[in-house]
Amino acid sequence: MGRFLMAKEHKKLYKAGKNWLVVTLFAVAAGTALATTTAHADTTTDEGQNTVAVQQNAVTTTGNDEETGSTAATNNQPVPVAPQATAQNDGSNGQEDRVDDSNDGVSDELLAKIDATQKAIDQQKALISKDEATYKSFKQKENDAKQALPELDAKYKEAQSQADAAQQQYFNDEHGTSEEFNAWLKKYEIAQRAYKLKEQVYNQSNEFFNKAEAVLAKLPNEKYYLASLLNQFSSLKKQQLAEMQKHQEELKNQTYLLTITYVDQAGNIIGTKQYAGKYNQDVTKEVKLTPAGYHYADDSQRTFKLSSHNDSVNVLVIKDTAQPTTVHEQVNYVDTDGQIVGTQTLTGQPGQQFIAGNLTIPTGYKLEQSGSILIALGDSDSQFTVQVVREQPNRPVDLSQNNGWLDSYSAQNGKLHLAGWHVSSASADYQYPYIIVLDNGREVGRAQAQLVDRPDVDRLYPNTNGRQAAGFIADVDIPTYAYGDRLTVIARFSNDPAGNGQYQDYYFNNLNPVTDLNANKASLDGYHLSTNSWNGNIQLNVVGWHAAGRSVTEGSHWLILFDNTTGSEIQRVKLSDADNYVVSRPDVARAFPTILNAGESGFNVSFAFDPAQLDGHRLAIVSRWTTDPAGNGNATDYWFAPQTFTAAQPTSRTVRGTGDGVGALDKWAVYINPALGYDNPNRICFFVSGWHASNAAAGRPYHDIMLIDNTTGQQVGGATYANPMLPAQETSRPDIARLYGSQYQNAGESGFKIGLQTPQFAFGHRYTLISRYATDEYGNNAVQQSYYLGQINQDMANYGDGHDFFN
Numbered sequence: 001m002g003r004f005l006m007a008k009e010h011k012k013l014y015k016a017g018k019n020w021l022v023v024t025l026f027a028v029a030a031g032t033a034l035a036t037t038t039a040h041a042d043t044t045t046d047e048g049q050n051t052v053a054v055q056q057n058a059v060t061t062t063g064n065d066e067e068t069g070s071t072a073a074t075n076n077q078p079v080p081v082a083p084q085a086t087a088q089n090d091g092s093n094g095q096e097d098r099v100d101d102s103n104d105g106v107s108d109e110l111l112a113k114i115d116a117t118q119k120a121i122d123q124q125k126a127l128i129s130k131d132e133a134t135y136k137s138f139k140q141k142e143n144d145a146k147q148a149l150p151e152l153d154a155k156y157k158e159a160q161s162q163a164d165a166a167q168q169q170y171f172n173d174e175h176g177t178s179e180e181f182n183a184w185l186k187k188y189e190i191a192q193r194a195y196k197l198k199e200q201v202y203n204q205s206n207e208f209f210n211k212a213e214a215v216l217a218k219l220p221n222e223k224y225y226l227a228s229l230l231n232q233f234s235s236l237k238k239q240q241l242a243e244m245q246k247h248q249e250e251l252k253n254q255t256y257l258l259t260i261t262y263v264d265q266a267g268n269i270i271g272t273k274q275y276a277g278k279y280n281q282d283v284t285k286e287v288k289l290t291p292a293g294y295h296y297a298d299d300s301q302r303t304f305k306l307s308s309h310n311d312s313v314n315v316l317v318i319k320d321t322a323q324p325t326t327v328h329e330q331v332n333y334v335d336t337d338g339q340i341v342g343t344q345t346l347t348g349q350p351g352q353q354f355i356a357g358n359l360t361i362p363t364g365y366k367l368e369q370s371g372s373i374l375i376a377l378g379d380s381d382s383q384f385t386v387q388v389v390r391e392q393p394n395r396p397v398d399l400s401q402n403n404g405w406l407d408s409y410s411a412q413n414g415k416l417h418l419a420g421w422h423v424s425s426a427s428a429d430y431q432y433p434y435i436i437v438l439d440n441g442r443e444v445g446r447a448q449a450q451l452v453d454r455p456d457v458d459r460l461y462p463n464t465n466g467r468q469a470a471g472f473i474a475d476v477d478i479p480t481y482a483y484g485d486r487l488t489v490i491a492r493f494s495n496d497p498a499g500n501g502q503y504q505d506y507y508f509n510n511l512n513p514v515t516d517l518n519a520n521k522a523s524l525d526g527y528h529l530s531t532n533s534w535n536g537n538i539q540l541n542v543v544g545w546h547a548a549g550r551s552v553t554e555g556s557h558w559l560i561l562f563d564n565t566t567g568s569e570i571q572r573v574k575l576s577d578a579d580n581y582v583v584s585r586p587d588v589a590r591a592f593p594t595i596l597n598a599g600e601s602g603f604n605v606s607f608a609f610d611p612a613q614l615d616g617h618r619l620a621i622v623s624r625w626t627t628d629p630a631g632n633g634n635a636t637d638y639w640f641a642p643q644t645f646t647a648a649q650p651t652s653r654t655v656r657g658t659g660d661g662v663g664a665l666d667k668w669a670v671y672i673n674p675a676l677g678y679d680n681p682n683r684i685c686f687f688v689s690g691w692h693a694s695n696a697a698a699g700r701p702y703h704d705i706m707l708i709d710n711t712t713g714q715q716v717g718g719a720t721y722a723n724p725m726l727p728a729q730e731t732s733r734p735d736i737a738r739l740y741g742s743q744y745q746n747a748g749e750s751g752f753k754i755g756l757q758t759p760q761f762a763f764g765h766r767y768t769l770i771s772r773y774a775t776d777e778y779g780n781n782a783v784q785q786s787y788y789l790g791q792i793n794q795d796m797a798n799y800g801d802g803h804d805f806f807n
Contacts, residue, residue: 105247106240114240117233124226131215131222138212145205152201156194163187224803251279251308258304259312260287262294270294270317281306290317325349329375330383333362341365341388352377359386366391401425401464404491404506411483411514411552411596415475416445421454422491426504427466434499435474438488445478446499449491466493480553483596484517486510515549515596521588522546522601522623522638526672526794539606540645541799543674545585546623547592547601548636557582558631560622561607563614564642570619572631573605581605584677604674606799618642660783661694661744663771670761670792671802681759684797686717687805689753691733692771693744696783700773704782705754711765717756753806763794 103111166184173180260273271291275283287304288296294317304313327350333342342362346354356373367373368387375384404422411417418435427433433449454471461467472491489511494503526543542559551557557575562568575581583602592598603623620642626635656664668688676683686707697703707717737748744750752771767789774782 104244106243110240114236117229117236121229121233124229128222131219135212135215138208142205142208142212145201148201152198156198159191159194163191254279256306257310258306261314262291262317263314264317277306279306279308293320295320327377328381329377332383332385333388334385335388348377350377350379364391399426399504402504402506406489406508416478418474418489420472421457421470422472422506423457423461423464423467423470424493424504425465427493430493430495430503432494432497432499433472434492434494435476436490436492437476437478439482439485444482445476447474447476449474483514483552485513515552516594517549519549519595520636520638521592524640527643539608541606542621543604545588545601546638547588547595547598548625549595550636551597551625554625554627554636556626556629558624559603559605560624562620562622563617564620565617571607575603614645617645619645659785660696661692662740663692663785665690665787669805670797672797672799673801674799682757684758684761685802686756686758687802688769689806691736691750692785693736693740693747693750694773694783695744697746697773700775702774702777704772705752706770707756708768708770709765710768716760717758755802766791
C-alpha cells in the first residue's frame with residue numbers, strides 16, 4: 001500500500017506540472033547585403049612565353065643590317081659562348097638613374113597588406129558560411145523535435161488514460177487483488193516513461209533553439225566586419241594601382257640597354273648587337289636582321305622589348321645554304337569532277353609569290369574562290385592545284401521579290417542600332433548587304449549589315465533567294481542632330497563591297513525620332529542634411545532625376561554643388577552604376593517616353609563637407625550631361641532652384657509613453673535606403689529602441705511593436721519583437737531595473753530594439769508607436785504603452801540601410 005501511495009503522490013505532482021508556459025521569441029537577421037566589387041590590377045607576367053622585355057633607341061647593327069649610327073662591331077667568325085653577365089647601369093655612361101623594381105613599383109609592405117587582407121576576407125567568408133550552416137542545422141533539429149512532440153504527447157495521454165482506468169478498476173473493487181494493483185502500477189510506469197520521453201524531446205527543442213539564437217546573434221557583426229575588410233581591400237588595390245602607374249611614368253624617363261648575342265646551333269658566337277632606348281619599346285624587327293650569311297632560327301613568336309633591366313639574351317641563327325637560282329611550279333587547274341582541265345608553269349626565284357592575277361585560267365572556267373590564290377615558290381620544282389568551276393552564261397538579275405521589316409532601332413554605344421529583315425531575290429547576285437540612313441533625303445551614315453538566320457521569313461517566302469539568312473543587324477554612326485529627326489532607312493543588297501554599284505533597295509520611311517534632342521526635364525526629390533552611416537561625417541544628400549535628349553551623345557553625367565552666395569563651385573561628382581549613384585527611374589520613363597535615357601536618369605549623391613562653413617549660404621544643384629569625361633566642354637545643364645542652407649542641430653528623439661506600466665523611447669529614426677529603387681516596398685524602414693516595464697507582462701509572453709499612421713488610422717509596420725526583421729538585439733535593461741525593479745517584475749528585461757519595414761509609410765503624416773504585451777500571437781487580452789511621435793516629414797529622414805542605428 002505504501003508503494004501505491006508513493007505512486008499516487010507522484011501522479012499528483014506530474015498533473016500539477018502539466019500546465020507550463022512556453023514562450024518562443026524568434027530572432028532572425030534581416031538587413032541589406034553589402035555587395036562590393038573589387039577591381040584587380042593584373043601585375044603578373046607569363047613566364048611560359050618566350051618574350052624578352054627590352055627597350056630601344058640608338059641601334060647598333062652588324063653584318064647584313066647596315067644602319068646609320070652603328071657603334072659596335074660584329075665578329076662573324078664562330079667564337080665559343082662564354083657565360084654572360086647582365087649589364088648594370090651604374091651611371092658611368094651618362095644614363096639617368098632608373099627604377100628597377102620586380103614588384104612594378106609596388107612596395108613589399110603594401111603587397112603584404114593586400115595578401116593579408118585577402119586572407120582575412122577568405123577566412124571571414126568561411127566563418128560566416130560555417131555559422132550560417134550551423135544555424136540552419138540547429139533550426140532543423142529544433143523543428144524535428146517540435147514535430148515529434150504531438151505524437152509523443154498522444155502516446156503519453158493514451159498510456160496515462162490506461163493507467164487511470166487500471167487505477168479506477170482497482171479502487172472500485174473492494175477486494176482488489178495484487179494482480180490488479182500490479183497491472184495498474186505497470187501501466188502507470190509506462191505512462192511515466194512516455195512523459196519523460198516527451199519531456200526530454202521538449203528540452204532538446206529548447207536547447208537547439210537557444211543554440212541557434214546564439215549563432216544568429218553573431219552573424220551581423222561578422223558580416224559588418226566582412227564589409228569593412230572588403231572596403232579596406234578595395235582601398236589597398238587602388239593604392240597598388242596608383243603606385244604601379246607612378247612606376248610606369250618613372251620608367252618612361254629612363255634609358256635601358258639590350259645586348260643581343262647571335263649563336264649558332266653549336267653554341268658559337270656569330271655576332272652581337274646592342275640597343276639603347278626607352279622602356280617597353282619593341283625592337284623585334286631589328287633583332288631579326290641577323291649577321292650576314294645567317295638567318296633567324298629562333299622561336300618565330302618570340303618578341304624583344306626593352307625592359308626596366310639591362311638585359312642580355314641569346315638568339316639562335318643558322319648559316320645560309322646555297323639556293324637554286326630558278327625553280328618551276330606547275331599549276332594544275334582541276335574542275336569540280338576532279339579532272340585536270342588545263343596547266344600552267346610559273347618560273348622564278350625561291351620565295352617568289354604569285355597571285356590570282358598572274359594565272360591564266362582555262363577558257364570557259366573561273367576560280368572557285370575569287371581572289372583567294374597565293375602561290376609561293378619553294379626551294380625546288382613542285383606542283384600546285386587550283387580549283388576552278390565552269391562560268392555560267394550571262395543572265396538577268398532576278399529583282400522580282402523585295403520585302404522587308406524594321407523590328408527595332410535605338411541608340412546604343414554612340415551609334416544607331418537597327419535590327420530587322422530584308423528578303424531580296426537579287427541577293428543571289430548582289431552579295432553585299434548594307435544599311436543606309438537618310439535624313440531629309442541626304443545620307444548621314446551607312447554600315448555593312450550582319451546577316452542572321454530568320455526561320456520566320458524562310459517560312460513566309462519559301463521560294464526567294466536569301467530567305468534563310470534574311471535578318472540583319474547593323475550599327476550606323478550618324479551625326480548627333482539626326483537622332484532628333486524623322487529618318488529614312490534603306491536596306492540594300494549590292495554587288496559592290498562599298499555598297500554602291502548595282503543594288504536593290506528596300507525603304508523604311510518617316511521613322512519616329514530616336515529621341516527628343518531638345519528635351520531637358522528634371523526634378524529634385526530630396527535635399528537633406530544627414531550623417532554618413534559609415535564614417536559619421538556630415539553630408540548633404542541629393543536625390544532626383546535629370547532626363548536630357550542629348551545624353552544620347554553626351555554620355556558623361558555629373559552632379560555639381562554650387563554656392564550662389566560666393567559664386568563658386570563647391571564639389572562635383574561623376575555618376576556611375578559602380579558607385580550606386582545612378583538610380584533606375586521607370587516612373588520617369590513612363591512620363592517621358594521620347595527621352596532616350598529617362599529610365600536611367602535617377603541619381604542619389606552625397607556631398608561631404610563642413611556644414612558650419614556654409615551656414616546661411618544659398619546652394620544650388622546643377623545636373624550636367626556632357627561629352628567631356630572631366631565634366632566640362634559641351635554640356636546640357638539643369639539648374640535646380642537654390643535653397644538657403646542651415647546647419648542642422650541635433651534634436652532629441654526621446655519620447656515618454658502613456659498607458660500600462662511605464663516606458664519610453666530612447667531614440668527613433670526613419671531611414672531611406674538609396675540602394676533600393678523607388679518601386680521597392682522596403683525602401684523606407686523605421687528603427688526604434690526603448691523600454692516598456694509592466695507587471696501585466698507576466699502571463700503575456702507575446703511582445704508586439706506596431707507603428708500606427710494616425711492620419712489614416714492604419715498600421716504601417718509591426719512585428720512581434722525579434723521576428724525576422726533585423727539582427728536580434730539585447731533586451732536587458734539594468735538601468736531600468738535600478739529605477740523600477742522594486743515596482744515592476746520585468747523591469748530588467750523590458751528593453752526592445754527593432755526595425756520595421758514600412759511599405760505604406762507616407763511623409764507628412766502623424767504617427768504613434770505601440771508596445772503591447774499579449775497572451776497570444778493575435779493580440780488577445782493585451783496591455784499596451786503608446787508613444788506619440790507627431791508629424792514625420794521627409795527632412796527628418798536619414799539615408800542608408802540603418803545597420804548602425806543601434807551602435
